[in-house]
Amino acid sequence: MRICAAKGDGRGQLDAGMFLPAVERRVAVTPRRTVTPAPDMAGQIGGAPAPAAAAAMLVVLGAVAAAVYLLDLSTITTTGAFAGVGIGCVVALVEGPRWNRAVIRRPWALLAIAAAAFLLGALMRPWAADQAGATVLLADAFTVPGYIFTVLGLGGLLWARRGLERHALIDGLIVGVGVGVVFAVLFSLPAASIEGRPAAVSALAAVYPFFDVVLVLMVASLAFTTAVRSPSYLLLVGCASLLLIGDVAYAIIGTSGDLTGSRLLDLPFLFGFALLGASALHPSMVELGRGAPAPVQAWSWPRLLLIVPALGAPFALIALVRESTLTDRWVLAVGGALLVSLLLTRAVSAVHAYSAARRRYQHQATHDHLTGLPNRLMLSAQVDRLMAERPVAGSEVWVFYVDLDGFKLVNDSRGHQVGDQVIVEVGRRLRSCVPDAAEVARVGGDEFVVIQVGRRSKAAQLADRILECFAAPLHVRSVEVMITASVGVASAPVAGRTSATAEALLRDADTAMYRAKSEGPGKWTMFDASMHERVRERVDIELALRHALAENQMHVAYQPIVGLTDGTLLGAEALLRWNHPARGAIAPTTFIPVAEDTGMISAIGGWVVEESLRQLAAWRAQRLVPEDFWVSINVSPRQLRDPGLPGMIAEAMAQHDLPAHTVVLEITESVTIDHSTIAENVLRDLRALGVSIVVDDFGTGFSALGYLRRHPVTGVKIDRAFVGGLGVNPEDEEIVRAVVAMSAALGLTVVAEGVETAPQRQVLAALGVRQGQGWLWGAAVDPSRFIQRWSNLTPAMGAG
Numbered sequence: 001m002r003i004c005a006a007k008g009d010g011r012g013q014l015d016a017g018m019f020l021p022a023v024e025r026r027v028a029v030t031p032r033r034t035v036t037p038a039p040d041m042a043g044q045i046g047g048a049p050a051p052a053a054a055a056a057m058l059v060v061l062g063a064v065a066a067a068v069y070l071l072d073l074s075t076i077t078t079t080g081a082f083a084g085v086g087i088g089c090v091v092a093l094v095e096g097p098r099w100n101r102a103v104i105r106r107p108w109a110l111l112a113i114a115a116a117a118f119l120l121g122a123l124m125r126p127w128a129a130d131q132a133g134a135t136v137l138l139a140d141a142f143t144v145p146g147y148i149f150t151v152l153g154l155g156g157l158l159w160a161r162r163g164l165e166r167h168a169l170i171d172g173l174i175v176g177v178g179v180g181v182v183f184a185v186l187f188s189l190p191a192a193s194i195e196g197r198p199a200a201v202s203a204l205a206a207v208y209p210f211f212d213v214v215l216v217l218m219v220a221s222l223a224f225t226t227a228v229r230s231p232s233y234l235l236l237v238g239c240a241s242l243l244l245i246g247d248v249a250y251a252i253i254g255t256s257g258d259l260t261g262s263r264l265l266d267l268p269f270l271f272g273f274a275l276l277g278a279s280a281l282h283p284s285m286v287e288l289g290r291g292a293p294a295p296v297q298a299w300s301w302p303r304l305l306l307i308v309p310a311l312g313a314p315f316a317l318i319a320l321v322r323e324s325t326l327t328d329r330w331v332l333a334v335g336g337a338l339l340v341s342l343l344l345t346r347a348v349s350a351v352h353a354y355s356a357a358r359r360r361y362q363h364q365a366t367h368d369h370l371t372g373l374p375n376r377l378m379l380s381a382q383v384d385r386l387m388a389e390r391p392v393a394g395s396e397v398w399v400f401y402v403d404l405d406g407f408k409l410v411n412d413s414r415g416h417q418v419g420d421q422v423i424v425e426v427g428r429r430l431r432s433c434v435p436d437a438a439e440v441a442r443v444g445g446d447e448f449v450v451i452q453v454g455r456r457s458k459a460a461q462l463a464d465r466i467l468e469c470f471a472a473p474l475h476v477r478s479v480e481v482m483i484t485a486s487v488g489v490a491s492a493p494v495a496g497r498t499s500a501t502a503e504a505l506l507r508d509a510d511t512a513m514y515r516a517k518s519e520g521p522g523k524w525t526m527f528d529a530s531m532h533e534r535v536r537e538r539v540d541i542e543l544a545l546r547h548a549l550a551e552n553q554m555h556v557a558y559q560p561i562v563g564l565t566d567g568t569l570l571g572a573e574a575l576l577r578w579n580h581p582a583r584g585a586i587a588p589t590t591f592i593p594v595a596e597d598t599g600m601i602s603a604i605g606g607w608v609v610e611e612s613l614r615q616l617a618a619w620r621a622q623r624l625v626p627e628d629f630w631v632s633i634n635v636s637p638r639q640l641r642d643p644g645l646p647g648m649i650a651e652a653m654a655q656h657d658l659p660a661h662t663v664v665l666e667i668t669e670s671v672t673i674d675h676s677t678i679a680e681n682v683l684r685d686l687r688a689l690g691v692s693i694v695v696d697d698f699g700t701g702f703s704a705l706g707y708l709r710r711h712p713v714t715g716v717k718i719d720r721a722f723v724g725g726l727g728v729n730p731e732d733e734e735i736v737r738a739v740v741a742m743s744a745a746l747g748l749t750v751v752a753e754g755v756e757t758a759p760q761r762q763v764l765a766a767l768g769v770r771q772g773q774g775w776l777w778g779a780a781v782d783p784s785r786f787i788q789r790w791s792n793l794t795p796a797m798g799a800g
Contacts, residue, residue, distance in 0.1 A: 051099045055235075055281035058088055062274020066267055079123065082266075085273045086119035092277030100286045107156030108280065110149050115276070117146035147211040154215070170346045171307060174339060178313040179212075181335035212244070230287060235279035242268040242275070311339055368442040370420060371427035376506075379441040379449055383502035386453055387492060396491040398459040400450040400466060401509035402430070405484040405521035407446035414479060421476040422483065429469045434462065449506065456491075463489055463524040470522070487524035488513025511535050518593075541594050544580060549607060554578050556611050557780035560790060561632065561751060561773045564765040569790050571630035571664065573773060574612040575780045576604070601636045609633055610652055613663070615783050617656035624787050632664040634696065640667065641678050646685035653689070660690025666717065669695055680711070687712035694751070698739065708746060716743055718769070720754020726763040733763065740768045 065081040072078060093112035097105045121142035128139040246268030279285065314336040366378035374382070386397045404426065411419035423446065430440045430448055438452040452462060466487055474481040490508035492501060512527035515534070519525065548554050558572040578586045595601040612631050619625045639645055653663060665686060687693060695708070698716040708716075718739055725732035736752070743750045752764045755774030764772060778789065 051096065051281045051283050054092070054099075055278040058092060058277045058281060059274050061085060061088060062271045065274070066270050069266065069270060070264075082270055083119070083123060085270055085277075086115070086122070089273045089277035089280075090115045090119065092280045096277075096280035096282075096285060099281070100283050102286050104157065104160045107153045107160065110153035110156060114146045114149035114153060115273075117142045117149060121146060147215075151214060170342055170349055174307050174311065174342045174346065177335055177338050177342065178309065178311060181314050181331060215240075230282075230284035232279045232282040232284040232287075235275045235282065239272040239275035239279065242272040246272070314339065368427075371424055371442050373427050373431075373448075374439065374441040376441065376443040376449075379439070379443060379451065380502045380506070382439055382441075383451060383505060386451065387501060389453075395453055395455060396459075396493050397505070398452050398454060398462070398489065398491045399505050399509040400452075400459075400463060400524075401488040401490075401506070401513040402448040402450065402466060403486050403488075403513050403517060404446040405486055405517065407483065410481055410483065414481070418476055418479060418481070422474055422481055425474050425476060426469075426483075430466065433465055433469045438462070443506075449509070459489060459491065463487055467522060467524060484522040486513055486517040486521065488516055488527060489524060490527040538594060541586070541591055542598055544583075545578075545591055545594060545598075545600060548578055548580070549604065551581075553580060554604070554607070555782065556608060556615065557782055558615075558631075558786045559773060559780035560777050560786070561771055562777055564752075564761055564770060564772045567777075569626070569629070570771060571632060572786065573632040573666070573780070574608060574615075574634075576608055576634075577780070596636060596638060599638065601638050602642060605634075605636055605639045606648060609649060613652045613656050613658055616662060617658055619783075619787065620658070620662075624791060628661065630662045630664050630692070632666055632694065634666045637668060637679075640682050643678060643682060645682055646689060649686065649691065650689055653691075661692070664692040664694055664715075666694050666696040667713075669697060684712055687714075692749075694749070697753075708742075708748070713748065715749035715751065717751045717753050717773075720774070723752050723754045723760055723764070723774070724756070727757075727759045733767070736764070736767050736769070744768070 062085050065085045068081040069078050090112055093108055093115055096102075097108045102108070121139045124142065125139040128135060128137070246265060249265050249268075366375060367373065368375050383397060383399065404422075407419070407422070410422060423442070426448065427440065427442060430450065434440060434450055435452065438450055441449045441451075443449050450462070450466065452459070454462075467485060470484050474483060488509045488511065490505055490512055492505050508527045508531075511531045512525045515531055516523045516525035555577055557575050557577045559575060560569055561571040561573060562568060563570055576588060576592075578588075578591055580586050592601070595604055612633050616625075616629075616631045619629070620627075635645070649663070649665075652658075653660065667683075683693065692714040693712060694715040694717055695713055696717050697719040716739065718736060722732045722735050722739075726736065727733075740750055742748075749771065750769050751771040751773060752769045753773045755761055755764065755772045755776045757776065761772060761776060781789070
């Protein structure tokens with residue numbers, strides 16, 4: 001067989017097995033899925049052709065070399081053709097992983113050594129076959145190590161794929177044992193029994209087929225663990241098929257003692273070498289070693305095409321081999337017994353795999369994939385079970401609905417990977433801080449539920465403990481995240497409840513959570529029946545809000561902004577008002593949060609911008625306001641995450657021929673700590689238009705000096721909470737003084753809102769505040785009343 005390929009006609013027959021290990025080794029590296037090369041891979045790399053082009057060139061070289069080999073022009077040309085393809089294969093195995101930036105490279109190095117050893121053995125065999133004594137085995141001294149390095153290389157690739165699944169190993173063994181029985185009976189035993197040649201030659205002839213068996217086993221294992229057939233994988237399979245055909249052909253003539261045969265017998269090895277190198281060069285080889293195994297199967301058709309012939313091989317040989325020896329019968333009996341044992345093991349393994357998969361799917365259906373906690377489906381079942389238990393006096397089933405405050409800001413600013421880790425850490429904290437008897441589940445993106453059976457006093461204590469879980473910052477990916485939670489609590493008595501009650505209990509807790517959130521971050525609230533009325537009210541508001549714009553129910557009112565020292569009219573804040581035909585005036589504090597939550601704020605905000613700028617342009621055209629009069633417009637955080645906002649405002653200013661200094665945009669403090677790249681870019685684009693940007697309600701949220709320096713803001717508005725205490729609360733006066741000093745250092749304008757009394761105006765002016773807004777000068781009114789009041793107002797009257 002392999003060692004039987006001697007020089008023959010003087011031009012040298014090639015070793016039948018020298019490329020099989022290399023190619024089969026290559027099959028073991030089979031990539032799992034096709035990978036489209038990056039754009040730079042399609043060009044030149046270091047002055048050489050791109051890997052995909054080089055792979056095609058090597059295949060073409062193999063075809064040309066095969067033609068030259070068949071022409072048999074001379075010993076030099078035939079040997080050179082074969083050596084050229086072999087050297088090209090070795091180079092490809094060395095350079096392919098480097099060109100394609102493969103993560104797994106050591107197995108490729110082992111396979112390159114194996115290919116080089118096979119090539120040396122093949123080139124040396126014609127000379128060694130004419131030698132006497134131990135020298136005749138010199139070629140085998142290279143070929144045998146070639147098999148060993150091939151097995152090591154293939155094993156390394158399989159190990160990189162996180163080893164073999166049990167089902168894949170058993171299926172591979174079935175194929176390997178079946179092929180081994182065939183090779184032993186048809187090739188190994190006949191080759192070993194040939195007389196008239198050195199015993200070492202016969203022994204090696206008997207052993208070589210078993211090298212092929214091991215390689216076939218590893219190739220089959222790769223096939224059984226590969227879900228997607230990539231080009232590199234298909235090249236390896238083609239190479240393995242060609243080499244196996246050539247090896248079997250040489251094994252057939254070897255059973256009669258012939259060491260040479262037709263030159264056609266060498267073509268599979270020559271062209272297989274080319275396919276092997278091409279598979280190493282193709283960009284899809286980078287997927288080799290990555291774990292994407294084929295799913296556990298109850299023997300699909302592709303598997304059966306390999307397994308069924310292997311199972312039937314021993315029994316077919318019993319009928320085909322007429323003059324079998326005792327050794328043949330023993331081999332067939334042992335092989336058949338092994339195959340039956342493997343088949344039974346595979347059946348048992350399939351049952352166990354099915355049971356494990358079923359348990360896994362059931363777990364996935366009832367648990368959150370990120371935290372491993374129970375999901376809403378399992379939670380409802382647990383609540384049902386607790387409600388149906390035997391009642392205990394005074395005990396109730398308590399549900400704590402936990403929602404993270406500001407999680408969206410963390411997700412948008414830090415990225416979804418950090419957000420996912422925050423969710424995982426929150427799940428751990430909740431599990432560690434609640435009693436062991438309590439259940440913790442994740443029921444939404446940033447929503448968790450805790451359930452416990454107990455008395456009302458214990459429920460209040462647990463609600464406090466849940467909030468305490470968030471007292472310390474979370475440390476995620478070297479980032480410190482401070483987050484709070486809002487908790488809604490609901491309960492129901494134990495005993496005799498239906499499954500609908502469980503869902504109702506979760507809904508009540510959810511309703512209470514929204515009530516807690518409306519009271520500020522880090523609060524918990526107990527559910528009461530009146531909350532349902534507020535929920536229905538919110539739904540009604542949402543439905544009415546969708547019709548308000550189309551039916552002209554909304555309008556813009558204007559509140560003056562004046563100079564505190566002389567009462568000069570400087571500008572006005574545009575404030576949205578809603579007059580419902582049935583409900584009458586609806587407060588902004590009622591409908592603005594609904595608009596924010598539903599996303600309608602973007603459309604409403606766009607309308608306010610258009611209407612405010614249109615009105616300002618009309619006043620300027622009629623010379624009813626000074627040239628430097630401005631309109632201040634509120635912009636929501638959601639609008640600032642819209643990259644089209646600057647363009648929309650620029651278009652509106654151009655349409656109404658308004659200079660940039662007449663437009664002021666008011667943003668909330670939460671925007672200043674938003675690390676979102678989109679929001680930062682939108683703010684910078686707005687500032688580039690020349691409009692002013694003011695932080696509204698300054699001092700009540702998160703703003704600090706660092707945030708104001710980073711964002712392109714031009715001013716701040718002191719919140720009314722600090723203005724209301726002026727002249728009464730010294731602390732408020734110090735806060736205002738600090739804001740004025742900080743703003744002066746940064747070159748920011750300062751507006752005090754909520755000014756209601758003359759003493760407040762006087763204190764603000766003394767502290768250095770130059771602009772004010774509030775009921776002292778009037779409430780927000782429609783455009784006609786605003787002009788009617790302020791067109792005749794003198795500075796003295798404005799000064800109060």
